[in-house]
Amino acid sequence: MKKATISLCMIVKDEEANLPKCLESIKDWVDEIIIVDTGSQDRTREIAKEYGALVLEEPWRDDFSLARNAGLERARGEWILFLDADEEVLHENLSCLAYLAHTDMDGFFLHILNFDDQGNCIKQPSLRLFRNHPRHRFKGAIHEQIIDSILEQNPQAKFGVLDIKIKHFGYQGKMVAQKEKTKRNLAILKAEYERGPKTGFLLFNLATEYLRSGEFPQALRYFNEAERLTSPALSFAPLLGKKKIQTLMLLNQYQEALETIDRYLKLYPDYTDLVFLKATLFYSLGRFTEALELYRACLALGEAPYQYVSEKGVGTFKAEVGVREALALLERERLCHHLLPGISLCMIVRDEERNLARCLDSAAQVVDEIVVVDTGSEDRTREIAQSYGAQVYTFPWMNDFALARNFALRLARYEWILVLDADETLRTEEHKRLRQLIATAGELQGFYLKVVNYFGWGDPEDFVVDAICRLFRNKPEFNFSGTLHEEISQSIISYSGPSSLAPVEIHIDHWGYLKRAGLQKKSYRNTALLTSWLNFQPGDGYARYALGVELFQQSDFRGALEEFYKAFTALKGSGILADLYFKMAVCCLELKEFQQGLKIVRQGQEAFPDFTSLWYLEGMLEFHLGNWPGARQAWEKALQMGDPPWYRYTFPYGIGSFRTAAALAEGLEKMGWLEEAEELLEAFLKKRQGLSTLLLPFCRLLVQRYDTVSCLFRLYSLSLPSCFRESLLLAEVFYRLDRPDLGQIFLQKAKEFLEQSPLKSLFLKLAGLQLGLAGQCCIQGLKSGGFSPALKTVWDKISALLEGVAQGEMFNIGIQ
Structure with missing residues (x-):
């Protein structure tokens, strides 16, 4: 044959x-x-x-x-x-x-x-x-x-x-390699685009790579160009339509996405993926009846014919799942028509198995139901939520936090809604007060809760306070807005007026900023999303501000300042203007543009005279300009004012007390007024305020003024240390001040406290500090004494041990 x-x-x-x-x-x-x-x-x-x-x-x-x-x-x-x-x-x-x-x-x-x-x-x-x-x-x-x-x-x-x-299997794993591949492909396609001719297929491929890289406005631009040059008879034309629709959905242009789906379905009525996309969009928008009809239409069509690029399951098992979930949601909506007295906890989550149990432990006893909307978890998040009796629903992620939040709100059965993230907790001692609050709310429609964002490595005083509306009545007209950094207060105010919301000192502790590695990844993701959005909507002042905040957190102060300037005009009269003044002035301080920073600060002081943070910054700027009297006056004013009202401003705790005292004491020290600086810090240490901030400047003053015995006497007179943490803080301080003799004394004190109350986590902190100190000795030896194989071997072993300790528990105790 x-x-x-x-x-x-x-x-x-x-x-x-x-x-x-x-x-x-x-x-x-x-x-x-x-x-x-x-x-x-x-x-x-x-x-x-x-x-x-x-x-x-x-x-x-x-x-x-x-x-x-x-x-x-x-x-x-x-x-x-x-x-x-x-x-x-x-x-x-x-x-x-x-x-x-x-x-x-x-x-x-x-x-x-x-x-x-x-x-x-x-x-x-x-x-x-x-x-x-x-x-x-x-x-x-x-x-x-x-x-x-x-x-x-x-x-x-x-x-x-x-x-x-x-x-x-090239799309599996290797995320970094995929990003590099997309970057390479874009470079090749751009070069081909410049050379010409500009065919529909070339533009389609260019748009596809922009879509993969997350640059959605650019992707949409080239999909539109490709569409104009592409005959519907060409083999890639159906996929062009599908990808354009996906891009519109990612840009939150839902109406245009629906219109584009209908247009392409007229050309390719048997392309099941388009029907499935439409069903998914209706599902995400809470239009469950229409979604149900479309999922059933997918089952009737079956899998798309071979000539289409198609996702397996859209005409079979995935459509069946869609039918089941749409039916469940319709039943849930029916139940939600008659609200019950009480509180629904509404959450959106993804891969939160490490945090979720802690969050639900803190809230389960004060709420009447838990509604969890999962946006694509691959870990045990769903199972953990269900173990707490939560109603868990699936939501297809579309780069829109507000859409996901509003999806959860539609499924709440109780008269009040509490919103938490998985890396947040309530304080159980405030449960009773929270229930009393909704029972006596009267005409109020919602409450700003006190969100405490922790930043320090184990320092209970290193946090920033924010007022966010997280508790509000369950009403269909109240909805979140904002693709990123979504909020609901403006929706409530627009319907019920500003007096319908009130601040209440019930705390939400937010722990998510403690995981620094994850923070950086999240910040870069947010930057990409916001940049993409602003390419499409350059006049969005809030998005400009949000992008500035992300760049600020990445220490790109020049880029942040540029975005803040662009946002300033659009945000005049908004609730975030005070924070804008503050962050713009900080950028100027970091960029050493002190005169411009002073100009911004003084404008902010006129608009927000009770915002202590601006007087603190005025002192910093004046000090760097060499105006000591002006700096001292500003800092003393900040100390007199105390921390600003938490419900009006976002600020680091202690800005009106120990943080400003530390800055003033440093100024006094540089002017040679050591005794006055010592007395200032001592007053706050007696009240146990800001230990991790104040101990370093205080002990630096001590070692300048006293011998070893007198240094110890001064500390003991303040009842320092009184616990393991204070001992460890003092040990680290004195090692940083190159006083290992004093450092060893407080390391021994730490061990004594540990023997009284042995805890694994405290042993890890102590071991971490001691290993870190040994590592510093190795580095100094390698720098000053030249390369030594033995010293390098010791350092390598210490590094490995430090990594193990860090995985067990963070040991850096937060000296600033």
Whole structure:
């Protein structure tokens, strides 16, 4: 029986991990293997040769077609099959390759199954098998295609489909590698765009890469351009429509997304993915009846025909899940029509297994129900929530926090709603007061609660206070707004007036800022989201402010200040103007633009005369300008004012007391007035205020003024230390002041306190400090004494131990 010959052609670079699996899956079905290597530094070429491949070494020229065509030039088979190294041919139906010897087709589409880390599978037809002809060559620097050259050679060329499946696992894991790949693809596509011509397919690919990189306004721009140049008959046109719709949804342009879905459904009525997208959008918007009808329509259609790029399950099991969830939500809505007296706790969560139990432990006894909306957890979050009796619902994440919050509100059955995040807790001693509050609320529609944001490593006084509306009546007209940093107070005020909200000193402790590594990742994510949004809505003053805050937290003070200036005009009269003045002045301080900072501070003082933080900053700016009398006057004014009203301003705790005292004492010290500085700090230490802030400047004064015995006497006269934490603080302070003799005394005190109350976490803190001190000695030795293999070995071991201690519990105790 005659058999057609097949040449497998591939391009590779550093694929030693993937290549064997790929070649094993197809080696028995092809007649030759041609590998074009574009610069591997690993064993890729050796592995290819082990499989009998002809290996061609080609320099990488930022052009995939050039590399592909180099392989075609050497191919001798009657048919060409091309694969990538991160693909695997599934063995089922490979016997249909025998059909090639008897067909008049010019090429065949095969089924590509793209799997991601969540187990989703996108089915995609791809022309991977075609006749070997000297004029059949790939086109396009990236996302290269062969079909155009085949049609140029033979406009009547015929194409079929073979039921051969290729599993693509390149989208799994390696997030950093994926980002680098997207960055590379964008660079190649931009260069091709500049060279021209600008085809619909090129613009579609450019838009797709912008979508992958999170630059949604840019993606939408190029999808729109591609749409104008693309005939609906072209094979990629349905996918162009689907991706444009997804982009509109990510930009929160829901009405336009619905209109675009309807337009594309007229062109491709059997494209199940479009119906599923529409169902998902209605589901997210709380239109559950329409969502139910559409999920059922997906089941009636079944999986999309082979010619479409389609997500597996949209016509079967995923649609079935949609039907079940929509029915459950409709029943829930029916129950919510008649509200019950009490409180619904509403939360949105994702991968919060480490925090959620602590949050629910703090709140479960004071609320009447728990509604948890999960936006895609892959850990035990859902199970933990259900163990507390929570009603758990699924929400497809669409880069819109307000939409997710409002989804949760629709499902609340009680007259009052309390909103918490998983990294927050209530104080159980305030439960009774919270219940009394709603019982006596009268005409009030909601309350600003006192949110305490902890920043210090174990320091109970290192926090920033914020007033946020988290407790409010359950009314359909009250809704969150804001894609990021969402809030509900403006919605309540617009319906009921500013007097409908009142501050109440019930605390929400927020612990999320203690995890610094996660914070940085979250901040960069927020920056990307806000930048993308502002490309689309440059006049959004609140988004400008929010972007400035993210840059501020990243210590990009120049970038932050620029965004704050842009936001200033738009935010005049808003509730965040005081914080804007404060952060702008801090930026000027960090950038050493002291005169401009003073100008901003004084404008802010006129508008907000009770905002202590501005007088503190005035002192800092005056001091850096060398105006000591002006600095002292401003700081003394801040101390006289005390902390500002928590319900009006966001501020670090102690700005009107120990924090300003520390700044004033430093000024006094530099002016040579050591005794006055010591007396100032002593007054706050007697009240046990701001220990982690004040002990360093206080002890620095002591070692300048007294001998060792007198230093100890001064501390003991203040009853310091009285506990393990204070002992550890003093030990770290004196080591930082290069007084190891005093440091050792307080380390011994810490051990004595620990023996009285042994706790694993305290042992870890003590061990961490001692290891850290030993590590500092190693570093100093390596710097001053030159390289020593023995010292380097000790330092490496200490570093490993420190990492282990840090994983057990944070040991840095927060000296500032």
